[in-house]
Amino acid sequence: GAGVSQTPSNKVTEKGKYVELRCDPISGHTALYWYRQSLGQGPEFLIYFQGTGAADDSGLPNDRFFAVRPEGSVSTLKIQRTERGDSAVYLCASSPGPDNEQFFGPGTRLTVL
Amino acid sequence: GQNIDQPTEMTATEGAIVQINCTYQTSGFNGLFWYQQHAGEAPTFLSYNVLDGLEEKGRFSSFLSRSKGYSYLLLKELQMKDSASYLCAPLDSNYQLIWGAGTKLIIKP
Numbered sequence: 001g002a003g004v005s006q007t008p009s010n011k012v013t014e015k016g017k018y019v020e021l022r023c024d025p026i027s028g029h030t031a032l033y034w035y036r037q038s039l040g041q042g043p044e045f046l047i048y049f050q051g052t053g054a055a056d057d058s059g060l061p062n063d064r065f066f067a068v069r070p071e072g073s074v075s076t077l078k079i080q081r082t083e084r085g086d087s088a089v090y091l092c093a094s095s096p097g098p099d100n101e102q103f104f105g106p107g108t109r110l111t112v113l
Numbered sequence: 114g115q116n117i118d119q120p121t122e123m124t125a126t127e128g129a130i131v132q133i134n135c136t137y138q139t140s141g142f143n144g145l146f147w148y149q150q151h152a153g154e155a156p157t158f159l160s161y162n163v164l165d166g167l168e169e170k171g172r173f174s175s176f177l178s179r180s181k182g183y184s185y186l187l188l189k190e191l192q193m194k195d196s197a198s199y200l201c202a203p204l205d206s207n208y209q210l211i212w213g214a215g216t217k218l219i220i221k222p
Contacts, residue, residue, distance in 0.1 A: 035212075042117075042200055042212030043156070056207060091155055098208035099143055104155035 004105035006092050012111045013082055021077045021108045025094030032075050033095075033102060034067055036088040043091055049075060050098070082112045115139050117213030119201055124219045125191055133186045133199050133216045141206020147175050147186045148200040150215065156200060159186070188218075196220045 005024040013019050025032050030051055035043035045059040049069045057067070064082075069075040079086055089109050093102035116138045125131040137145070144163035148156035162168055162177035162184065174187040186199055198215040205211055 040214065042202075042214050043210075044212070045209060048209065056209065099204060101146065101158040101161060102210065104157070106155055 004092055004094050004103050006090075006105040006108050008108060009106065010109045010111075012113065014113050015082060015084060017082050017112075019079050019082060019110065021079075021090050021092075021110070023075045023077070023092030023094075023105060025073065025075070025092070026103055027073075029094035029096055029103070030072070031095045031098050031100075031102075032069060033093045034075070034077050035091040035093065037091055037107070038088050046077070048098075079110075082110075084112045086110060087112045115205065115211045117201055117203070117211060119199075119213050119216045121214070122217045122219065124221060125188075127191055127193060127220055127222050129191050130187065130189050131191060131218065133188075133201075133218065135184045135186075135201030135213070137182050137184070137201065137203045137211070137213075139203045139205040139211055142179060143204040143206065143208055145175075145177055145184050145201065145203040146210065147184075148202060149197050150200060151197045159199075191220050193220050193222070 007022045032049040034046040037043045047067045048056040052072045064080045067077045089107040091107045092105045095102045118136045146161050147159040150156040160175035167176045172189045177184045198217050200215040202210040202212050
């Protein structure tokens with residue numbers, strides 16, 4: 001594809017609900033990253049996939065957060081029992097490898113009411 | 114611990130030159146990236162330095178000193194569209210980007 005795409009662009013949900021955020025990386029990129037970003041802050045690392053496996057999930061804040069990449073391409077970030085503090089822009093990035101530049105998607109703005 | 118230090122905000126005049134400094138401490142080092150982020154948009158890649166010295170790319174240049182844990186981004190011939198946040202992000206020993214809060218650059222006519 002032309003670039004990294006993310007859906008939805010905006011998601012408003014109620015506290016306690018479950019949400020799924022999708023990331024479609026650049027074709028052929030084996031590395032995929034999830035970040036979240038709050039206003040005025042840099043991206044906060046959540047999880048890194050190399051192929052289908054989570055190479056580093058140390059950034060996931062707690063067990064309500066989970067991400068998958070079953071076929072080594074599209075990835076889904078899943079958040080259970082959402083809390084107001086989860087409100088942020090969730091960014092996905094992909095790269096050909098871990099020491100290459102990361103290409104970012106436009107992000108999903110999640111608002112938990 | 115891992116730490117990035119950049120000025121929170123800088124102001125410069127259209128047509129001028131500005132230097133954004135970054136000092137970092139990381140567990141291992143595999144190069145340093147600079148990204149630009151316009152308000153409400155995703156970060157976009159500007160430069161990557163892995164060896165000491167200056168890398169020039171058009172109006173933008175980036176410098177690295179590994180021994181000092183220091184980098185800077187130099188922007189020349191500033192344009193209004195350069196108003197954005199600039200994020201310094203070193204790559205640690207696990208090949209993870211370590212992000213600071215970035216420097217918000219305001220360009221005035």
